[in-house]
Amino acid sequence: MNCIELREHYELYAIGVADELERSEIRAHLNRECEVCMQGIKRAREVMALLGGTAPPAAPSAGLRRRILASVGVEQHRFGWAPFLAAALALALFAAVYFGGRERDLANELARVREQNSQQTIELTAVNQAFAILTGADTTVTTFGDGQAQPKGKVFVSRSQGVLLIAGNLQPAPSGKAYEMWIVKDGKAKAAGMFQSAPDGSAMHIQRGTVENADAVAVTLENEAGADQPTSTPLFAARIRALAQ
Amino acid sequence: MMLLPILMAVYAAEDDTSLAARMQRRDPQALAELYDRYGRVTFSLIVRVVRDAGIAEDLVQETFLRVWNRVHGFDAQKGSLGPWLLAVARNRAIDYLRTAGGRDRQLREFEEPEPARYCDMEKDILSSDNARRVKSAVEKLSSEQRQVIELAYFEGLSQAEMAERMGQPLGTVKTWVRAALKNLREELGAVVPA
Numbered sequence: 001m002n003c004i005e006l007r008e009h010y011e012l013y014a015i016g017v018a019d020e021l022e023r024s025e026i027r028a029h030l031n032r033e034c035e036v037c038m039q040g041i042k043r044a045r046e047v048m049a050l051l052g053g054t055a056p057p058a059a060p061s062a063g064l065r066r067r068i069l070a071s072v073g074v075e076q077h078r079f080g081w082a083p084f085l086a087a088a089l090a091l092a093l094f095a096a097v098y099f100g101g102r103e104r105d106l107a108n109e110l111a112r113v114r115e116q117n118s119q120q121t122i123e124l125t126a127v128n129q130a131f132a133i134l135t136g137a138d139t140t141v142t143t144f145g146d147g148q149a150q151p152k153g154k155v156f157v158s159r160s161q162g163v164l165l166i167a168g169n170l171q172p173a174p175s176g177k178a179y180e181m182w183i184v185k186d187g188k189a190k191a192a193g194m195f196q197s198a199p200d201g202s203a204m205h206i207q208r209g210t211v212e213n214a215d216a217v218a219v220t221l222e223n224e225a226g227a228d229q230p231t232s233t234p235l236f237a238a239r240i241r242a243l244a245q
Numbered sequence: 246m247m248l249l250p251i252l253m254a255v256y257a258a259e260d261d262t263s264l265a266a267r268m269q270r271r272d273p274q275a276l277a278e279l280y281d282r283y284g285r286v287t288f289s290l291i292v293r294v295v296r297d298a299g300i301a302e303d304l305v306q307e308t309f310l311r312v313w314n315r316v317h318g319f320d321a322q323k324g325s326l327g328p329w330l331l332a333v334a335r336n337r338a339i340d341y342l343r344t345a346g347g348r349d350r351q352l353r354e355f356e357e358p359e360p361a362r363y364c365d366m367e368k369d370i371l372s373s374d375n376a377r378r379v380k381s382a383v384e385k386l387s388s389e390q391r392q393v394i395e396l397a398y399f400e401g402l403s404q405a406e407m408a409e410r411m412g413q414p415l416g417t418v419k420t421w422v423r424a425a426l427k428n429l430r431e432e433l434g435a436v437v438p439a
Contacts, residue, residue, distance in 0.1 A: 011426035012422070012423070015397045015398055015426070016339075016397065017397050017404050017407075047429055047430065047433055049331050050379045051379075051383075051398050052286070052331040052334075053286060053290075053331075053379070054380065054383055055290045055292075055293035056293060058285075058288055058289045059285060060298075060301070061298075061302060064288070064302050064306065065280050065284065068305070068306050068310070069277055069280075071310055072310070074273040074274075074277070
């Protein structure tokens with residue numbers, strides 16, 4: 001069949017209903033790249049392509065695109081949600097850091113207040129102890145270092161309450177050192193606690209407990225760990241036996 | 246009607262020529278763009294044929310994979326992918342119908358469309374004016390003519406199968422088919438230039 005005879009069959013061929021004879025002839029023309037038939041079939045296919053567009057509109061599921069791309073090895077990210085997720089994550093991180101920081105600040109502040117409260121409690125206890133010694137019925141007082149540039153102050157001794165030392169001109173102890181108070185009886189020194197002086201040279205130290213027949217109260221400079229016996233010459237000493245009795 | 250999506254797809258920022266060239270270089274993003282351009286149209290066509298969304302999605306996937314795997318035979322300098330893609334889609338859908346319905350495959354045209362023969366097709370035909378003309382041309386067909394075109398195009402029936410389905414003599418059906426195609430050709434003469 002020639003091209004003119006086949007012309008009426010191009011659309012039939014394109015839509016798929018051409019009879020076997022015409023279909024074979026058209027295929028033969030196409031296979032030998034017959035320009036007339038190729039052009040005719042092309043136009044017929046254009047009509048068919050347009051017919052495809054007359055189908056009622058329908059939408060595939062959102063996952064189909066990802067499925068197709070995954071089948072050729074493309075890992076698809078769900079960009080639609082990614083910015084929102086990233087923003088939410090960033091916000092969560094910011095909130096965690098912010099509130100975490102706030103929590104740390106509050107915790108630090110609470111610790112500081114607790115420390116301050118504890119310190120005040122200690123100081124109040126010391127004051128109460130000092131007051132108990134000062135007001136004790138059996139308390140005696142000894143002054144030492146009067147008229148000297150060296151340490152001076154008072155020692156309050158209560159047989160039932162303990163010893164209260166209040167000193168001035170007592171330079172802050174060197175690094176690693178601390179002052180240690182001794183209660184001397186019969187030529188033997190008994191350790192009575194470590195203490196430090198304030199930057200202005202003042203110091204207060206209390207040794208709670210009964211004090212029986214003490215001869216003197218002395219203070220030496222010792223290592224911070226303390227010593228069982230004095231290792232240096234006393235900075236000052238106050239005789240108390242005669243006064244206490 | 247799905248003509249407008251076709252038009253929008255065809256006149257997208259990047260034409261089919263460069264898209265095909267990128268697919269031939271195995272750029273997966275080009276396949277993604279092809280889907281974005283033609284996925285909805287393809288799905289609409291297939292679901293119209295098989296009338297099952299789940300099956301249609303499987304067939305859409307097969308269609309795009311087939312195009313992806315055979316795109317090397319496409320002439321990227323002349324070509325436009327849309328009509329080829331739709332031809333593959335229609336064939337996959339009708340193949341499914343034939344397999345599911347136990348019908349033998351008898352139509353040679355439903356063999357695999359050759360991409361090289363789908364060159365440069367829609368450039369002349371896909372405009373909004375022409376889309377309206379296609380719609381108008383289909384609407385102008387008689388009900389019998391429109392029915393045989395739909396049976397042939399969307400269900401892949403042969404003329405003998407249409408005659409049986411419609412309870413009409415084969416000769417009558419052939420007359421309707423030829424008349425319908427002639428009318429479409431005449432109505433779309435300006436759309437599909439010689």
